[in-house]
Amino acid sequence: MSNAWFATIASVTVVSLVSLIGAFVIAVHDRRSEDEEYSPFMHFLIALAVGALLGDAMIHLLPEAFAEAGQIASLYVGGGFIVFLILEKFLHWRHHHRQQVKNRIEPVGVMNLVGDGLHNFIDGALIAASYLISFPIGLATTIAVVLHEIPQELGDYAILRSAGFSKRSAIFFNFVSALFAIVGAVVVLSTTINVIATAPLILAFTAGGFIYIVLILLKKLGEELTASRTFGHIASIVLGILLMWALKFIE
Template sequence: MLLMYILIALMLGSVGSILLASALLLLSKSKLELVSTYLISVAGGTLLGAAFLGMIPKAIQVLQKPELALGLTLSGIILFFVVEKFILWRSCGNKECERYNSASAPLILLGDALHNFIDGIIITAAFFTSVEFGVIVTLTVFAHEIPQELADFGVLIHNGYSKKKALKFNLISGLTTLVGGLLAYVVLETAERLIPFVLSFSAASFIYIALADLVPQMHSKTKLTDSIIQLLLILLGVLIIYLIKRV
C-alpha cells in the first residue's frame, strides 16, 4: 500500500507537474507570467514550512540529537552551494541572467535530472515518516516544480528546441524522480534508521531552493504591491503546511 502511495506521489511530482506546466504554456504570455510568479511565492512558503515545521523537527525527534540533525542540514546547504557552482542546478528563466544565454541545454537537463532525483528521494523519505507527511511533501514538490518546469521550457525553446522536443526531454529528466524515489524505497525499507538523516538532508534541499533559487526571482519585482502580494503568498504557503500538519 505504501509503495502505491509513493508511486502515485512520484508520478504527480514529476510527470504530473511537467504536464501541467506544458498545459499552462497554452496561456497568454502575461497570464503565464502571473501564474508563475504567484506559484514561486507560494512554493517558497511551502518549502520553508515543510523543512522547518516538518522535516527538521521530525529528524531531531528521532535522532534525539539536535546538533546532529541541524549539522546535517547545514552541511547539505553548503553542499548544494558547491554543486550549483559546478552544475547548472536550477536554470533561471530571466533573460538577463548570464546562465540563460550561456547555458547549454544538455547541462540544464542534467542539473534538472539531478534535482528531480533528489526530489524523488525526499518524497519517499517523507512517506516513510507518515503518509500524511508524504502528502505534504508531494504538494511542496509539485508547487515548486511547476514554475521550474515553465522556466526550463523557456530556456530549452530559447536554445532552439521545438516545444515537442522540449516536452520530451523535460519528461525524460523528470523520470529521474521515479528512479530516485524507488531507489530510496529499496534502501530505506531495509535501513529505516537512515530516514532521519535523509530528512535532515532533504530540509537542506528545500531551504536552499526556497532561499537561493526562488527568493532572488521574487526580488526581481520591486513594486510595493508586488512585494506585499509575495509576502502574503509566502505566508499562505507556510500556513498551508501548518494546517495540513495539524489535520
C-alpha cells in the same frame, strides 16, 4: 510480505504520478502560451514553492530530524546547505566553460531535482516500512505523503521551467525525481539495510538543501520590483507555509 509489496508499489506509484500535477495545472492555465515561465501565474507558483520548501524544512523535516537524531542533525543541515552551495558553484563554472550551449539550465533547477529526489526516496522508504507494520498504517502514511506532495509539486514544475528546462524535460526529470520513492520502497522491502534509522539525518541534509534553494528563488523573485507583484509573492509564500503547517494536523 507479497501483500506488502503490492500495496507499497501501488502506493509509491500513485505518489510518483502526483509529480505530473504541476505540469497539468500550468498546461490548463496557460495552454496557449509558449512562454508561460514569464507569466504572473508561473511567478505565483514559484513563490508558492518557496513557501512550501521553507515550510517543509522548518515545520516537517527539521523537527523530525532533531527529535530522532538530536543535535547531530544540525551538522547535516549545515552539510546539506554547503553541498548545495558547492553544487551551484560547480554548475555555474561548468556553464561558464561551455558558452556554446544555447539553452542554459540554471543550477537551481538541478538542485531542486536533487533535493526532491532525496525527499522522495525517504517518502518511499517510510511508506514501505508502514505497510510492513500494517495495511491501515501504510495507507494512512500514503495519504499523508500525497497531501504533502501536492503543493510542493505545483511549485517544482514552475521552478524547472523558470530554470530553463523545456516543457517536456521539466515533466520528464520531475517524474524521474518522483520515481526515487519507488527506489526507497524497494530498498526497504528487499534488503536488510535499515534506511529508516538513517532517515532523520537524510531529512536534515535535505532541509539544508531546501533552505539554500529558497534563498536562490527569493533572489529570482526579487527581480520583480513592482509593488503589486511583491505583495503577491509574499502572499504566495505565506500560503505555501500555511499549507505545510496545516498538513501537520492531517498527519
